[in-house]
Amino acid sequence: MIAEHSAIVARGMGVRRRGRWCLRPVTFGVSEGVAGLAGPPGVGKSTLLATLATLRRPHVGTLKIAGYDTGNNTELRAVRARIGYLPGDVSWADNLTVGEFVSYAAYYKRVRPDATRSVLKRLDLLESESTELGLVPPDVRLRAGLAATCVHEPELVVLDEPLNGVDDAEASELVPLIAALAPTVLVSAPTAHALTGWCDRVLTLARGRLTEFAPRPVPAWTAGRGPVAAMGTEPSGFAMPDPHRERAALSGERAEGEVPREDREAMSRSPLLRFGGEPPGEPPRPQEPKIQPRRQTRLAGV
Numbered sequence: 001m002i003a004e005h006s007a008i009v010a011r012g013m014g015v016r017r018r019g020r021w022c023l024r025p026v027t028f029g030v031s032e033g034v035a036g037l038a039g040p041p042g043v044g045k046s047t048l049l050a051t052l053a054t055l056r057r058p059h060v061g062t063l064k065i066a067g068y069d070t071g072n073n074t075e076l077r078a079v080r081a082r083i084g085y086l087p088g089d090v091s092w093a094d095n096l097t098v099g100e101f102v103s104y105a106a107y108y109k110r111v112r113p114d115a116t117r118s119v120l121k122r123l124d125l126l127e128s129e130s131t132e133l134g135l136v137p138p139d140v141r142l143r144a145g146l147a148a149t150c151v152h153e154p155e156l157v158v159l160d161e162p163l164n165g166v167d168d169a170e171a172s173e174l175v176p177l178i179a180a181l182a183p184t185v186l187v188s189a190p191t192a193h194a195l196t197g198w199c200d201r202v203l204t205l206a207r208g209r210l211t212e213f214a215p216r217p218v219p220a221w222t223a224g225r226g227p228v229a230a231m232g233t234e235p236s237g238f239a240m241p242d243p244h245r246e247r248a249a250l251s252g253e254r255a256e257g258e259v260p261r262e263d264r265e266a267m268s269r270s271p272l273l274r275f276g277g278e279p280p281g282e283p284p285r286p287q288e289p290k291i292q293p294r295r296q297t298r299l300a301g302v
Helices: 045-052 073-080 098-108 114-122 138-149 168-179 227-231 243-251 261-268
Strands: 008-017 020-030 033-038 060-065 083-086 156-159 184-189 201-206 209-212
Touching: 008 045, 020 045, 020 060, 020 201, 020 209, 033 045, 045 060, 045 184, 083 138, 098 114, 098 138, 114 138, 138 156, 138 168, 168 184
Parallel strands: 033 184, 033 201, 083 156, 156 184
Antiparallel strands: 008 020, 008 060, 201 209
């Protein structure tokens, strides 16, 4: 289904590379928000993203970006002015400083020089402005790539596995930043689970087919540490192991808070417990029978 105001509209679009279908002819649309594209390495995600960024042309079908037909050469310049694209590999720019890399993107996109300073400040890159791109940490490197991608304030941003190599702590800070880059953001990852939770929509690419990813609902009793943590009680037929009770059973000692066996038997015979009541107090503990000492008999002749 294609929304009325979709940033990407593909009708019967198919993409081939090296004699095989990366994307079989399909009709789809991507509206405003954050959309994810998931698929294992080598499936054709990068080829598809490069096609959506107008760096490649589809083999069949039509592709419109922001209402412009990418197959029309007269409209191609207007389309590219509205797209920001960050490929997965920018090692060619390792010798450039962070400031030079963003300035080059600003010059290529024909924006004013002061836009470079503004986007560096926005993405907290002023301290790393004079450092070479190959020497900065992965999270700073990604921030520089995002700055170069959105220096011209595009309507559509396409990112090819941007969080690859970034640890979870830094990724949690960069995710809101990525989502605010443009009205429409398309980002890829090797697995769909890496995109769920912060993408409005996730598409999966496998064997040339593009499908919508619908995560399975997680049962409430499987969330958290276990059924007790999620529901406040144990489900019927499921008993959580008690490590203190198991350790006490192995050592022969009584676990803390454990009711003695004889007390449990006495309490189970109480009519109050059978009807949901509580005993008035601790039931008396039955007295243990006295064991008479064994009488020794002396055998005759011994």
